[in-house]
Amino acid sequence: MSGTVTIFYGAVATPVCPRTWKALPRCLIVVGRYGNINFMREHVEDRKLDEVLRERGYADHHVKGLQDGEFIIPGFVDTHTHAPQYPNLGKGGQYTLLQWLENVIFPKEAEFANTKFAKEVYHEVVRRSLAFGTTTSCYYGSFHLAATTILADIVNHHGQRAFIGKCNMDRKETLPDYYVEDSAEQSIKETECLINHIRSLAPRSQDAAVGTAPEPLVQPILSPRFALACTRECLSGLRDLAHRYNHEHPDEPRIRIQTHIAENRKEVKEVLKYYPEAESYTQVYDNYGLLRDTTILGHSVHLSPGEVLLIKKRDAGISHCPTSNFYLSSGIAPVGEYLDAGVKVGLGTDVSGGYAVSMLNVIQNASIASKILAVEAGLPDPEEIPCQDFYLATLGGARVCNLSEKIGSFSEGKSFDALVVSVLDDTGATGVWGMEAKSDGDYKKKREKLEENLERFMFCGDDRNILKVYVQGCLVGGRSFVPQ
Known part of the structure; x- marks a missing residue:
């Protein structure tokens, strides 16, 4: 323009x-x-x-x-996707979540220590995402600072609106030796480096001589992979980091948080084994101050009514990832119940648990998921589903990202x-x-x-x-x- x-x-x-x-x-x-x-x-x-x-x-x-x-x-808002998993699209459908991470995902993400490989993949990731109409994307990187810095640079270059975070994953008991951070201290330090780098990027709008965007297109997001991959020190360190940045930099947008929750029943049991003091998976994040209005909770398939109430109370958002939930046999999230409870809900491709970059694919699977639940519950014909799916892919996702005043x-x-x-x-x-x-x-x-x-x-x-x-x-x- x-x-x-x-x-x-x-x-x-x-x-x-x-x-x-x-x-x-x-x-x-x-x-x-x-x-x-x-x-x-x-x-x-x-x-x-x-x-x-x-x-x-x-x-x-x-x-x-x-x-x-x-x-x-x-434009579509993808509230949950993994940039380094792009090379694994369409692989691993024989596994459930934890097996899939071990056999398919962690070996591939470890390759992003190679920055040349990361650059080649990430250009294609962003190009294809934009081609399919995703104007805003919430990206998880690998835990590698250099590779995730490259991702931020590439997203900024292509002009996509995005939140970008390096995974925090330092719990040695649950992660492979070849793909785990050395310590919580290192994880937090590198996260801070990424935040500073992203906030130093010149908005693409200035580069393109079309004026100054009202807010940076590319923003940092804290990304504790999931509670099972993080130590207590890591979770508390991220809480303190968010608190410090939000108070020391009031003119900057508040830092968002993204993580996974209740995707798979076995995952839920394992999390509670490592956090026995918590009554629920959701309470783990709440206990560490990471459940807030800027938090995006991926999947949220197996939540109790009490957890839904807590999520609503904290005004956190849910990223519904139906393609991935089907592909990895995780289950069906009762999105209608979440919406009726007043919880913010958007859609996520969850590449590569989700086998497609396209948000259209997610819309289609979200519709199927809702209809399956309606049929099983004996509900009346759900006439509003196409409208609901359109909302979830656009304005719903914007609300989850706290951007509904700007986009959606x-x-x-x-x-x-x-x-x-x-x-x-x-x-x-x-x-x-x-x-x-x-x-x-x-x-x-x-x-x-x-x-x-x-x-x-x-x-x-x-x-x-x-x-x-x-x-x-x-x-x-x-x-x-x-x-x-």
Whole structure:
């Protein structure tokens, strides 16, 4: 967008809550030079467009009009993924969680001591993530400081919004000799080095001469792998580190925390064996001050009602990872119950427990998971599920990341993190939708067609349907994107 105003006109879909979305066939969005939405009007008749633009002082600006069958949605928010596990996609489905870590994951992550290998992999990770429409991603790195620093540099270079953390994993009784940190002290020290490095990065928006983003795109996140991999000294050290940085740097965004919880029943039993003073897995994190409103809890499949209440009380968020939960036979998280309890919930690919980089795949598996639970419980037909899945992949994820005031939906003042999607016959699975993607008729029929096109994209689409990917107003991916 090169330091100027960009105007979009056409079909826009945006979430409101888990049970409501807005389908806006004739929406006008004006994106300012710093990548925020300066003006938005949900309904503008074609014949009134020039008049509205003159009234707002945009008469001389070019309008990017969308074709019938194209639409704009918020970018996807991946609340849980492992960058160094990308080479293991589609491997290890014969294992359950702890076996899979031992036989598939830890050997591969150990290879990221090689920074050349890390650089090659991470460029591809970020490029593919953006191509599939993920505008915000919560990345776990390996425990290697150098490799995770490279990941941060690459994400910043590509212009993705992200949280990046090196894994903290120092418990020698539960980890292999070849892949465990020397001490809690070393783990905390290197985590602090990573935080300082990430906070020193120049925002890509400055490099691209399009102005200053209102907040850094790349932020640090504390990443205790899971309680079973961390000593008490490590957990308490991370708590103290977060407290110190949040108080010493009040002008910086508060440091987020990400970890795993209750993914697998055996994992839960093992955690409680090492933390016998805790009544539950959730209480382990709460006892060490790591359960807070900036915490993202991956999986959360096997939580007790009391744990759900505690998570709600602390205002922590849950990353629902259905693809991974199915692939590793972990179980099905009762997301509907979490939402009904008022808990923040988003979606995560959980590469490579999840075998796909695409958030569309996660949306599809989230829908299946919800329907399985509904059928088993004898519930009425869940008519709101497509709407709920769209919400979880966008605004729900933004809430989990404490970014819902900036991203996840469209309104004036929010960042323009967006996808331009086409369901015309020259994109995606040719012949699936074809001329049915277009709509003639009144506003109501156009709105119904937009809702239909969005649902079909979520369940039949892929990266070929994503024409453009914008982060903070900058074009960073999509079929029509040409890297500079």
